[in-house]
Amino acid sequence: MFSDVCMRKVLITKAGPPNVLKIVEEEKLVPNRGEVTIRVHFAGINFADLMMRLGIYGKQAPPIPFTPGYEVSGIITSIGEGVTEFEKGQRVAALTGINGYSEEVNVPVKQVVRIGDDISFESAAAMPVTYLTAYHMLVELGNIKAGDVVLIHHAAGGVGTAAIQIAKAFGAGTIFGVASPSKKDFVENMGVRFIDREKEDFVMVVKKETNGAGVHHALDPVGGKHLKKSFKSLRSGGKLYAFGGSSFVSGPKIFKPTALWRLLTSPKFSPLNMIGKNKAIFGVHMGTIKDMDLMREEIEALVLMLNEKKIDPIIDSVFHFEDVAKAHFHIHDRKNKGKVLLDFTN
Ligand SMILES: NC(=O)c1ccc[n+]([C@@H]2O[C@H](COP(=O)([O-])OP(=O)(O)OC[C@H]3O[C@@H](n4cnc5c(N)ncnc54)[C@H](OP(=O)(O)O)[C@@H]3O)[C@@H](O)[C@H]2O)c1
Structure with missing residues (x-):
């Protein structure tokens, strides 16, 4: 009470x-x-x-x-x-x-x-957190346009489902959603091309189904070596958003060696390689953004979308x-x- x-x-x-x-x-x-x-x-x-x-x-x-x-x-x-x-x-x-x-x-x-x-x-x-994170990446940083192809990891999770709804509200084209196999129906019911994170190679699926081009936006909260694959799945002009380290977590108990190993094996991206390939990488941490006016603008845009039932x-x-x-x-x-x-x- x-x-x-x-x-x-x-x-x-x-x-x-x-x-x-x-x-x-x-x-x-x-x-x-x-x-x-x-x-x-x-x-x-x-x-x-x-x-x-x-x-x-x-x-x-x-x-x-x-x-x-x-x-x-x-x-x-x-x-x-x-x-x-x-x-x-x-x-x-x-x-x-x-x-x-x-x-x-x-x-x-x-x-x-x-x-x-x-x-x-x-x-x-x-x-607040999930939609703001997805909106900040796709709309503020990514300038998402109608028809853009989007790749979303943990597609059935909090940020994942928010990103799917926001991408759709902005008229995205194909949305690829990677998740555990038990979530296939759930992801497909959102109108997303499901990719089984255990059995399928998402880079191959994405490349094959975009005639070799790749995606405009790849949202990667997995971190570590996984980022390299997400980078590979981008088309020329594509944007990768590195915004988490879920692969650092090996279960409900503390196991620091996994976290440390993932950290040590995280890729180093070369600016020259990015120039040559016309690809961008954004690092995103909503908790460290100091511009509260921007945050307020974004959250107000989301409340409007919520009131207009564009997101749910x-x-x-x-x-x-x-x-x-x-x-x-x-x-x-x-x-x-x-x-x-x-x-x-x-
Ligand atoms: N940078 C930022 O500002 C920011 C803000 C919000 C969230 N994030 C990041 O975005 C990711 C998603 O966050 P969320 O809060 O929306 O969570 P969530 O996606 O609802 O998290 C749970 C899902 O993550 C997947 N997953 C991947 N690795 C996992 C592991 N080691 N243990 C358990 N589940 C794991 C599982 O889905 P599958 O089995 O289907 O893969 C699980 O159902 C996280 O990495 C989070 O840290 C970053």
């Missing part, structure tokens, strides 16, 4: 498997100047949270112990000094950075957006926040098709 004096949140108590996640209680929050307090309804789980919990997210994660959670939806319960843009009781979504796995969170107003009454809190919590977040599952360890295991087991959320309503 939500209390008048205390609130509960999830804490990463030490680096390790999902059971290092504990529920703790603390005093209710008071917003600082320029912030609002949000009574969280749902918090999105991102793959990066798993990497932070494993202690392999590097300097981009705060020191443990801390509360993870990049994104939430909920209702504003308190307004900090100097805030004129919001009122108590408004329905919002927010990019929190950390601290989202919590009944309450304080967020600077620039990172908060209002959501329409017909948008569910679940959809709103599923959107796919929710795989919702776990009560006390079952957060089960939710992390679910993603480690590669079971999710769409976004996994934590429920803080009760």
Whole structure:
């Protein structure tokens, strides 16, 4: 039960498997100047949270112990000094950075957006990170055009499904989606050419089905040696977005040698080779972008697309926040098709 004096949140108590996640209680929050307090309804789980919990997210994660959670939806319960843009009781979504796995969170107003009454809190919590990442790559950096051919890895996941919807909204041509075999029907039902990540060579499939040309955009969150293959699948003028290191994770337990090995065997790209081939590589980390005005512009464009039903977040599952360890295991087991959320309503 939500209390008048205390609130509960999830804490990463030490680096390790999902059971290092504990529920703790603390005093209710008071917003600082320029912030609002949000009574969280749902918090999105991102793959990066798993990497932070494993202690392999590097300097981009705060020191443990801390509360993870990049994104939430909920209702504003308190307004900090100097805030004129919001009122108590408004329905919002927010990019929190950390601290989202919590009944309450304080967020600077620039990172908060209002959501329409017909948008569910679940959809709103599923959107900020995944859609923003996909939009930033395909639209802001990639300038995606009608007819462009797109290759998406982890196509059934959070960013994957967001990228498919955004690419389609901008009139993309063929979209190739790589995922585990159990997700074939799910991916095909989104109108995507499914590629089995276990049995098929995605470079060969893509080259064959584009008459040898390759794709305009390749979204690669796998990292390591895999980037070289994604680079190969580009056509002349194509763009590769390197935005993750899922291959650094070998399971729910810490196994640093895998992460280290993947890091050491990551390819080095030569600018001369890129000039000769007319190919581009973008490194993307949404958490380190300092331009909050750009972020706001992008998130507002996405809220508009959401309100106009041009995008519609796919929710795989919702776990009560006390079952957060089960939710992390679910993603480690590669079971999710769409976004996994934590429920803080009760
Ligand atoms: N740079 C950024 O700013 C940014 C922002 C958001 C996300 N990302 C990255 O984008 C990727 C997707 O993120 P997401 O939050 O949307 O997660 P997600 O795709 O929903 O993550 C789960 C899926 O990833 C695939 N996967 C690949 N390697 C895995 C492993 N070692 N363990 C478990 N699953 C693995 C599985 O799908 P299949 O089995 O079908 O492959 C799994 O179902 C992650 O690498 C994440 O770090 C980067």
